[in-house]
Amino acid sequence: MKILFKIIRAILQPLILLVDRLTRPAWPARSPQEQAVLDQKTSNLALYQFHSCPFCVITRRTLRRLGLNVELRDAQNDPQWSSELIEQGGKRQVPCLRITKEDGEVEWLYESKEIRRYLQERYGETG
Ligand SMILES: N[C@@H](CCC(=O)N[C@@H](CS)C(=O)NCC(=O)O)C(=O)O
Incomplete structure (x- = not known):
């Protein structure tokens, strides 16, 4: 069963990236x-993400649609971002938006839907 999931993922991931690109x-x-x-305004944000995670792809598309230059941190291949996400965010799950508030407090926002809502509300034309 595990191998089946691996095969499906190996097929789907490049397909998702291709559709995203097109x-x-x-x-x-x-x-x-x-x-x-x-x-x-967005220099207080950083997105912890994996390149081919579908939830991250959707979130990166939102960044692009809104025209936001948010720093992308590869939490899959970069050990610094990976351990920071786990130790400070609380778990290894991507995407996760690191938000530094005005008073310096840091919030770790998980769940792609919540992240997209946050970005849309603050930076969307109609948000
Ligand atoms: N409900 C979450 C799902 C996120 C999710 O499943 N992310 C996967 C990657 S696609 C993950 O973080 N996996 C942890 C790991 O592979 O270590 C969301 O919408 O953000």
Whole structure:
């Protein structure tokens, strides 16, 4: 059974990445000044993620659709980000958005749906 899951995953992962690449949302049109202001606002965010995790792909698409330059931290291959996620976030699950609040407190937001809601509410045109 385990091997079956491995085979399905090995087929699905490249397919998901391919579909993502072919249907990638457009980056919103903004002036460099507007983008710089937004970059400053999102500099308190970092996304811990795996390259081919479907939940991470969906979350990265949201970042792109909203035009957010959020630092991506590879928690699969980079031991620093992997251990930081487990030790400070509380568990090895991606995607996870690390949010540094204005008072310096750090929040670790798990669940792709919650992360997308957070981003949409703060940075979406209609959010
Ligand atoms: N409900 C979660 C599911 C996330 C999930 O299952 N992530 C997998 C990767 S696709 C994970 O973190 N696995 C931990 C691991 O492989 O160590 C979400 O929507 O974010």
